[in-house]
Amino acid sequence: MWPPCSSSAGIIILINQFLQIKRDNGAGILSMQDNSEQLREVFEHFNSVTDELIRAYKLLEGQVAELNSQLQQANDELVLKSAANERLAAKLTALLAAMPVGVVELDDAGVVTQINHAAGKLLPDLPTGRNWQMAEWLQRDSQDGEYLRHHPDGSISFVSAAEVALQDQGSFMLLVDVTHLRELHEQLAQQAKLASMGSMAASLAHQIRTPLATALLYAANLRQDNLPEAARTRFASKVVERLQALESLVQDMLSFVRSGVVAGEQARLEVNALLQEVETIVQPLLEKKQLQWLPELGGSAFVHAIRSDLVGALVNLVENACQFSPPQGRVHIGTALQGGYLLLRVGNQGEPIPDSVQQQIFDPFFTTRANGTGLGLAIVKRVVEDMNGSIKYLRDGDMTIFELRLPAA
Template sequence: MTTQNLQKARKSEQLTNAFHIFNELSQNLSNSYQGLEEQIAKLNRELAFARSERLKTLEEKEKLANHLEKILAALPAGVIVLDAQGKIVNCNSVAINFLGEPIVERIWAEVMARSLIFVSNNPHECQLVSGKRINMTTSQLENDSGQIILLSDVSEMRTLQDVLNQQKHLSAMGEMVASMAHQVRTPLATAILYASQLSKPLIDKEKKQRFSEKILERLLYLERQVNDMLIFAKDGRLAMEQFSLATLLTHLSDGFRDYVGQDKIELKIINTLSDDEMIGNENALRGALMNLLNNAVDAIGVVVGTITVSVSQYGGHVRIAIRDNGPGVAEELRQRIFEPFFTTKPSGTGLGLAVVDSVIRAHGGKIQIDSTIGRGTVFNIMLPDKNQTLSLLPGGFSGKAIAEREMRHETV
């Protein structure tokens, strides 16, 4: 075979090999393309399924959102949603009716300043410019992402509470009148009897003195009953003035000695105040403290005893503690001791401590009882000092303002 023929044969073989390789590559490419098509088809099926599931989820979420929207619209309360910056991002129609537009995209603090007036000691209760009373509650969203605010119209409930309180007060006054009729008649008859004895010409000087003391004792008792009745009828509303607590304590000591008329009970008064100027009703406060002293005397009874009145500064308040060494008060009695007409005394009206509580509250204060059987009793009174009282009364020291503030607090 010639060289030329060998070269042709070699080229033919190479060409055959090349076609063979091309066919293999073409087959591989075809197989790969088919596999790719299958993968694409599979992915398309998966994508279609995922899209279908997502559409279902979105549809369910949309249904839920619509359902929640209907619930919000049907709620009788206003609902406001805030973001983390305090901006209103959503609200229902009731909130818009309460606060007026615009609301959404507004800062909540600005809307409050525009539409709400806080009129009581309760930070959750306010008044709309329309006069409606609104109760406001706030709930924090998860991860501090904002807040939900609920506004409820409590105007009707407050009105009903006011009517109920008035009815209770009228009912209590009816009980008081029935009780006072007996309580006044008995000491009055006693005073008249002693007075009639004084008119006899042959009565000796010693009896005159004793009868005069008895008459004075009965008249002082009647005065206390009438004062209690008047204060209770006024529901603790008092005219306020500036006075000296030291002077009040001096008058209290003198009045106590006139009432007790005996040396077996010692009265100690300890006053550590550097500034004893107060704002309040001196007569009512002195009467309330005298009521507590009288109770202490009754508790001590016939034995020798000591009553200590301690007055001290306690932050922005004046603390008055009245301590006796009597037999103490049982727990079940302590729970009811300030209730009107509750008494353990056969001849008691049950008004004394109720009036004390009313007077203390009218001064913006509080009273508590601490007692241990066999170890005596302490009445702790906390009253705002002069500066604290002035801060409570921005319009000046008006007793009506204090009383109204306390009455609003009681109905919240």
């Protein structure tokens, strides 16, 4: 029997065996019949191996065809993806060029690699291939944290800048020209200011009209020739009283308008000493209404303020507390330090402020008192805000409290 062969090595073995048979025949070792039988077996085995090789080749050919098909499919997909990426890149390029926001592309080393049209218009002298230094192109605005761009023609652009980092691919600098937006804000603020001034003028006219009309009425009575001396004195006293009310209103108005506008007069003030000064000023009113003065002063604390403004604001708060406190009630004032701020509370046992008017109590000329000017709390709020502080109304038990939060010095 012949050994099984399933490869080209089998064919080589068969050929070698065939040659060996031929040599044996030449030597006369085997008979003709034996040679024929061996040759038949050799060729049969040769045919079997050949068929097996053909089947293996066809199988390999099919596998190659399948691999070629897969490769062609992958190549087609890659071409489609490449075309889609090219279209996306074209869209992004067009979008980048049309964006109103300036875009400066930086590599890992901070070198400018590309700028869009908006950035080139905002920074016309910015070249590519140069290190990006913010201070070289834009000047920081100390007021609101934006940047200034001074142009050769003398104009100024206000720019908002932000950096967007890309992972291992550099970053983008986004530059937004906010000059027009800033102008709109200034115009809006001017319009709001004019509207506020108109509202204040109307409220002031309303506040002045009543005492002025009363003073005119009493003054007209003084013109009577047969007026008794006692009545003349009483009418004159009423005229003076109404004129004093007008003077007080004007003074409050001036205090509201001028509070915080005097520059360079702020000083480092010790709070407890200020409160003792306030107590001296309001003592006659406390005694008149028989009110209990309950100071709760903490440790020594300091604030930066204009002395007259802060004392005036505190006096306003205490006088307001006295006005709304019931007879023989308690008027409380206390201080405490909290996280770098001074908390200063002024309270009384008066009725709570209705929810419907709590949003208006700090508005100029808003008052719930018949003879009030409505400027007291507005002045206090203005002074506190000029000190970068805040004021709020709250209710604590039976006490109505106004709490000032001022930066501690």
